[in-house]
Amino acid sequence: MEERFAQVLRRLGSRAPGPFHYAELRPDWTGLPIGEKVQSGHAFLDAVRAGQLPGVTDTGEKDGAGRVYHWAGSGAATGDSGQTSGTDSPS
Numbered sequence: 001m002e003e004r005f006a007q008v009l010r011r012l013g014s015r016a017p018g019p020f021h022y023a024e025l026r027p028d029w030t031g032l033p034i035g036e037k038v039q040s041g042h043a044f045l046d047a048v049r050a051g052q053l054p055g056v057t058d059t060g061e062k063d064g065a066g067r068v069y070h071w072a073g074s075g076a077a078t079g080d081s082g083q084t085s086g087t088d089s090p091s
Contacts, residue, residue, distance in 0.1 A: 005047060012056070017073035021065045041066070 008025045022044050023029040029037065048056050048069060055072040062068065 005044065005053060008044070009053060009056075012071050013074045015071060017071055019059065019068050019070050021068065023066060 008022075011025045012020070022041055026032075026040070032040070045058060045067065047053050048058050055074070057070045057072070059068045059070050
């Protein structure tokens with residue numbers, strides 16, 4: 001996990017799976033100078049594309065609030081799909 005995004009991933013962990021904008025996970029976003037927003041947003045995109053943020057994917061879409069990402073849920077981040085194989089039987 002990319003250490004500088006550890007706080008962002010903790011916030012994502014408490015969210016339901018689905019689309020999101022990076023700025024939604026940064027409470028300080030509106031107070032940041034534009035240069036810091038651009039630099040931070042680009043670093044986040046690079047980390048997502050490099051697979052450093054498990055469970056987060058770049059949708060390749062943008063809207064009025066910026067680039068849209070997708071959160072697969074906390075199970076995806078830990079590698080736990082929450083599914084069992086069809087061969088398991090209850091004990």
